Amino acid sequence: MNDIPLAGTAPKAELKWVGTRGPRPDGLDKVTGRARYGADFRLPGMLVGRVLRSPHAHARIRGIDISKAAALPGVKAIVTRDDFRDMPSEFVPAGEMMVNYRDIVRNVMAREKALYEGHPVAAVAATSASIAREALSLIKVDYEVLPHVIDAAEAMRADAPLLDETMITAGVDPAPTKPSNVAKRMEFSTGDLKAGFAQADFVIERSFATKPVHQGYLEPHACLASVNEAGQAELWCTTQGHFVVRTHCAKLLDMEMSQIRVIATEIGGGFGGKTVVYLEPLALALSSKSKRPVKMVMTREEVFLSTGPTSGAHMKVKIGVRKDGKITAAEAELIYEAGAFQGSPVGPGCMCAFAPYEIENARVIGYDVISNRPKVAAYRAPGAPISEYAVECVIDELAQKLGLDPVEFRLKNGAKAGTRALYGPKFGPIGLVATLEAAKNHPHYSAPLGPNQGRGVASGFWFNIGGESCASLHINEDGSVTLMIGTPDIGGSRASMALMAAETLGIDVAHVRTLIADTDSIGYTFLTGGSRATFATGMATVDAAKAAIRQLCARAAKIWEISEDAVVWEDGHAKPAGQNAATFPPMSLAELAGKAGKTGGPISGHAEINAQGAGPSFGTHIVDVEVDKETGRVDIKRYTVIQDAGKAVHPGYVEGQFQGGAAQGVGWALNEEYVYGADGKLQNAGFLDYRMPVTSDLPMIDTVIVEIPNPAHPFGVRGVGETPIVPPMAAIANAISRAIGTRLCELPMSPPKVLKAMQAHKANGG
Amino acid sequence: MSKRHVSAVVNGDPVEFLCTPEQTLLDVLRDDLDLTGSKECCSSGDCGACSVILDGRLVCSCLVLSAEAEGKRIETIEGMAKGEELHPLQRRFLEHAALQCGICTPGILIAAKALLEREPDPSETEVRFWLAGNLCRCTGYDKIVRAVLDTAAEMRRS
Ligand code: FES
Ligand code: FES
Numbered sequence: 001m002n003d004i005p006l007a008g009t010a011p012k013a014e015l016k017w018v019g020t021r022g023p024r025p026d027g028l029d030k031v032t033g034r035a036r037y038g039a040d041f042r043l044p045g046m047l048v049g050r051v052l053r054s055p056h057a058h059a060r061i062r063g064i065d066i067s068k069a070a071a072l073p074g075v076k077a078i079v080t081r082d083d084f085r086d087m088p089s090e091f092v093p094a095g096e097m098m099v100n101y102r103d104i105v106r107n108v109m110a111r112e113k114a115l116y117e118g119h120p121v122a123a124v125a126a127t128s129a130s131i132a133r134e135a136l137s138l139i140k141v142d143y144e145v146l147p148h149v150i151d152a153a154e155a156m157r158a159d160a161p162l163l164d165e166t167m168i169t170a171g172v173d174p175a176p177t178k179p180s181n182v183a184k185r186m187e188f189s190t191g192d193l194k195a196g197f198a199q200a201d202f203v204i205e206r207s208f209a210t211k212p213v214h215q216g217y218l219e220p221h222a223c224l225a226s227v228n229e230a231g232q233a234e235l236w237c238t239t240q241g242h243f244v245v246r247t248h249c250a251k252l253l254d255m256e257m258s259q260i261r262v263i264a265t266e267i268g269g270g271f272g273g274k275t276v277v278y279l280e281p282l283a284l285a286l287s288s289k290s291k292r293p294v295k296m297v298m299t300r301e302e303v304f305l306s307t308g309p310t311s312g313a314h315m316k317v318k319i320g321v322r323k324d325g326k327i328t329a330a331e332a333e334l335i336y337e338a339g340a341f342q343g344s345p346v347g348p349g350c351m352c353a354f355a356p357y358e359i360e361n362a363r364v365i366g367y368d369v370i371s372n373r374p375k376v377a378a379y380r381a382p383g384a385p386i387s388e389y390a391v392e393c394v395i396d397e398l399a400q401k402l403g404l405d406p407v408e409f410r411l412k413n414g415a416k417a418g419t420r421a422l423y424g425p426k427f428g429p430i431g432l433v434a435t436l437e438a439a440k441n442h443p444h445y446s447a448p449l450g451p452n453q454g455r456g457v458a459s460g461f462w463f464n465i466g467g468e469s470c471a472s473l474h475i476n477e478d479g480s481v482t483l484m485i486g487t488p489d490i491g492g493s494r495a496s497m498a499l500m501a502a503e504t505l506g507i508d509v510a511h512v513r514t515l516i517a518d519t520d521s522i523g524y525t526f527l528t529g530g531s532r533a534t535f536a537t538g539m540a541t542v543d544a545a546k547a548a549i550r551q552l553c554a555r556a557a558k559i560w561e562i563s564e565d566a567v568v569w570e571d572g573h574a575k576p577a578g579q580n581a582a583t584f585p586p587m588s589l590a591e592l593a594g595k596a597g598k599t600g601g602p603i604s605g606h607a608e609i610n611a612q613g614a615g616p617s618f619g620t621h622i623v624d625v626e627v628d629k630e631t632g633r634v635d636i637k638r639y640t641v642i643q644d645a646g647k648a649v650h651p652g653y654v655e656g657q658f659q660g661g662a663a664q665g666v667g668w669a670l671n672e673e674y675v676y677g678a679d680g681k682l683q684n685a686g687f688l689d690y691r692m693p694v695t696s697d698l699p700m701i702d703t704v705i706v707e708i709p710n711p712a713h714p715f716g717v718r719g720v721g722e723t724p725i726v727p728p729m730a731a732i733a734n735a736i737s738r739a740i741g742t743r744l745c746e747l748p749m750s751p752p753k754v755l756k757a758m759q760a761h762k763a764n765g766g
Numbered sequence: 767m768s769k770r771h772v773s774a775v776v777n778g779d780p781v782e783f784l785c786t787p788e789q790t791l792l793d794v795l796r797d798d799l800d801l802t803g804s805k806e807c808c809s810s811g812d813c814g815a816c817s818v819i820l821d822g823r824l825v826c827s828c829l830v831l832s833a834e835a836e837g838k839r840i841e842t843i844e845g846m847a848k849g850e851e852l853h854p855l856q857r858r859f860l861e862h863a864a865l866q867c868g869i870c871t872p873g874i875l876i877a878a879k880a881l882l883e884r885e886p887d888p889s890e891t892e893v894r895f896w897l898a899g900n901l902c903r904c905t906g907y908d909k910i911v912r913a914v915l916d917t918a919a920e921m922r923r924s
Contacts, residue, residue: 023860030868031856033803033843037869040802130786216903218807218815219869268805268869269903300808491866491904652863656905660866663906687812687901695907696891696898 017503018715021652024495025514026266037266038222038238039297046224047076047125049279049286049296050132052139053306054114054121057148057372057680058161061114061141064122069138074131077289078139079282080122081111084252099276103341105252107375108281114143115163115340116372117681118305120278125286125294148680152337152369153314155181163340163370181370183342188350188422189363196329196361200320204397207316208390210729210747211673212309212337215379216664216692219268220303225283226293233260233287237280240270240488241527246519248277249284260284263518264488271664272378273308275529304685308377309674311336311344315390317353321398325412329361330354334387336368339375344368345383348463351423352384352726353391355461356410356432356618358419372680378529380661381462381722385668385729389747392458392730397743406457406734407440407620414459415618431644431708432459432618438704439620444640452627453637454739459620460726464719465530466611466712470523471540473501473548475603479590481505483541484517486525487533491660491721492653496534497541499649500715504545506572507589523608531719534649535710536611542714548605552592555599560584613712617720619643621662621727625735632755634670634736640702646710646718658724659701665728667693673748741766774835776801777845785832792816792827794835795842803843803872807901814900817873817880818842824880826899843872846879854917855879862913866904874900878914886922890915 029035066078087101105111110119122139126132147161154160160181169176171185197203223237233255239245242262250257267274279296287294298307314335320328332353338344346366353364364387399409414432421427439445439457449455472484483501487493494514502509525537553567556574560567566581567574573586596603624638641658648654671691675683684690709716729747736754737743742761744753769784776799783798790809795801795818805815809828816827819841846853855878858864865871874897881888881896888896893914894907902910 021863024863026868027860027865028852030865030871031852031859031875032847033801033872035868036802037805039806040796217867217869218813218901218903219805219867220807266869267867268807269867271903297806300810300813492863650863652909653866656863656866656909659906659908660904661906664903686810687808688810692901692903694898694901695911696894698894698907700890700911701906701908 015503017499017509018647018649019651020499021650022495022509024492025498026489026494035266037219037268041224041236041265042295043224043226043293046293046295047127047290048129048132049123049125049283049294050136051120051282052122052136054110054117054119056114056143056145057117058146059114059143060112060146061110061121062144063142065140066122069124069135072131072135072138074127075124075135076127076292077125077286078122079285079289081109083285084109085254098343100343101251104248107341108252108277116374118302118374119340120306123282123286125290148372149181150371150373150676150680152312152335152371155369155371156335163372182367183338183370184368186347186350186366187363190422191361193329193331193361193363197320199322199328201323202398202401203318203320204394204401205316205318206394206745208393208745210313210386210389212312212373212376213668213672214304214309214690215271215273217269217271217273220298220300221279221307222297223280223283224293224295225280225287227284227288227291229291231255231259231288233284234263235260235280235284236263236265238265238267238274240267240274240490240529242488242519243486243524244275244527245277245280249281252281253284261518261520264516267488267490270490271380272382272529275527276308276377278307300687301685304690305682306374308339308375310379310382311338311376311386313337313386315387317390317394319394319398321402325402325404325409327357327359327413330359331362332364332387332391334364334366336366336383336386337373337376338368338370339373340370341375342368342370344376345378347383349383349387352461353387355421356415356459357413358415362422364422380664380725384460384462385726388460388726389729392727393733393743393745396456396730396734407436410459411436428615428711429708430616430618431706434706434708435459435618435620435642435644438642438706439622442622442640442642442704444622444638444702449624450626452629452739453624454735454737455622455624456731456733456735456738457620457622458727458730458734459618460723461616461618462531462723462726463616464535464614465532466536466614467526467532468610469525469537469540470608471537471544471606472522473544473605475548475589475593475596477593477596479511479593481507481512483512483514484522485514485537485541486517486522487528487537488516490528491656492650493528493533495653496649497537500538500541501545504542505549505589506570531617531721532614535614535713535717535719538649538717539611539713540607540609543607543609544605546605547607548603551603551605552589555592555596555603556587558599559595613710615646615710615712615718617644617718617723619723619727621731623731623735625732625739627736627739627754629758632751632758634749634754636666636699638699640704641724642704642706643720643723644706644708644718645720646713647707647716648705649715649717651705654705654720655703657721658703661724662701662728663693663698665725666698666732669729669732669747669749671748671750770833772833772836774837775839777842787833789832790828791830791832791835794832795827801842801844805869805872807869814877815870815873817876817900819876819880824877843876846875853879854920855914858913858917862909862916864905864909864913870900870902874902874910882918882921886918888918
């Protein structure tokens, strides 16, 4: 295929739409209450579905008696483990993680054992919510309560209760002979660690601990399923990837994919947490049994109890430096909690830990450990914020030890184009140094600090991914454009796609409408996650627009009776390639669209791609805190996020990603944690006790968008959604340590812990 | 379970509904009156996504029993725009990109409207404390607070 010369698609050319801050296509419906989210759909004859959940952290399920519940008038269907076939152990990719259907089916519905408080054991569909609730109370589950283990360090002990008696640690040679709760050991290394540490003038080694934190999306999981007598299903659900939902449901329910149409509703936040299935297979199974539509919506308590937070962790980090500030060696050990089933993000945690730095000798060892908690799910840059928090704290301490400015210290060791990352690849053009330079020169960095205040800095890295995306772009008869894509819009991506389509076509963005197509209306598209939507679906969108332009040019050639390659596309018009080609007045997209019927039929462009070359995104955050000496309360006084976006397609929404990530990081750093009782039950399954930052907890969050174009993307785009949550925890920890003169190595840094650290410091003569 | 008959005024229109004793105002708005713009994200008064104005007072509709709506005037997000014309807050939220996923937006708009009705010239701190009952997990609140302050300035000018 000839590449058609297009005005306005090279990163350097003047851009008319990409980089502007226009309104988003779905905005109006979202400020008027019209937009329909997961819980906003209904169908005639709809039943209400509810889930019975295990009250125990760990229990063998000896039997389930549904007879009384089934006899209750108004109950139309009940499903238990008996309604789901067992699945072989098989790893397949889902988002940035691998999933195992043996585990997914067990997480959706407990089988041999209930493995955490809130683990589903049965589901009911009834004509009303109150009947469904009553039915749940009539189901008798015979539990044999077993000893439980919550914390990963305890779960690793030889005498710990075993969750899965068949689990043999992978990645250890020779394989252990006894089962344990350690699912996997992994190691990444380069150079000669011993020699590296021998060259060091200073070595700092610290242990860190973090707690599981929840993505905290405001919209609870919700879906509506309708299965007819022929087994054809429709499923409306709030998800980051309706194609992935289809894949999982088809697999779990043994249905053909063509029989399931999944419609992605508007989504009220996900941050990685809506990349898995919970209610969807249950609703389909209940609907298929009752032959009635079934709607299921989780309560907030269910969201906390049963859906994935990210891992809590125990970590050791050791870094050696020379007096001149060069890092000579680095080592880390990371233990991540996976929850009830294996698959914590410890892999990406290992790969990201030292990624911002050029280190010759390094080793990271990771352990994936199961315990009696809900299975973790992806949360924004899964795994990276945890390990990079620990590393960035040690980096800061080393800078203090050397008497170097923390930004200068990072600049001395920072990764640049050509640096080989510990996990393998050599970086292309990357923006770490640019974000550090911007931090150094930002007025925030040199502003004076008040009493009891401290300033912290940290950098962060995330890979970003590409992957499979489709786009269909229809040129309507009146010259307007309908763009169909398959990545749910979680934060304004429809606007970005419209901007990229308008830029490529050379028309006003007001004439482009972007829709999220259902699974029957467009080809397989991987989920919105890994910061891939604007990158990968953006590439598909540009390709689809180019395909449409090729047709538009061909139609003009036909009208002008000249050859196709004598026509170029410029500024929304077909033009003869030059004086030699012919002299016709340019024809606009709208004119060509109006004549489409007579020149060969409808005009559309399609693209089905597997996008490669996602550019990593680096960021650097600066934060000022003030610590209350009486209470240990930490106040965020000022916050600046600096990050490489490659190219910001819609700067308003890029800034929004930066600010939102920073705010989530503030919660992770200061307040948020899962609190368990000795009984293995979650004690804070609600927004009152699981305290996410509110408006009055935060200042304005300043942003600087750095643009180091990603060469693989037509406009230079890098994903931006995940990196912003990587630096905050360390930046805040570093700021606190500079404010109080001693360092906390545990998250969250809640007031009692800060107070204790200050008191201990004082007792030690600090 | 016997149902109770309730008459109220919602967004200026008279409505009548039958409700059970445990049904909340939010349940009735969403399930019986098809006003799904008010969102249910916690059912415990902690997120503000279900905010409505009840006889001039900002409330979490998940904490109000529907029977309490008898004879009351209720304003929801669906009544915020006047015909074709958006409320200045709605317009500013769009201009400022003050929403990402948008699930918190209806509740925040209603809460902000209640604020501006009682305090046309709020400080940033006042906005932050007034909106402290409305969670937003996506935006970090920066653009929301700016949008509210800008709207206040615009409304004072006109
Ligand atoms: S749903 Fe009413 S406050 Fe959260
Ligand atoms: S925009 Fe998503 S919760 Fe506020």
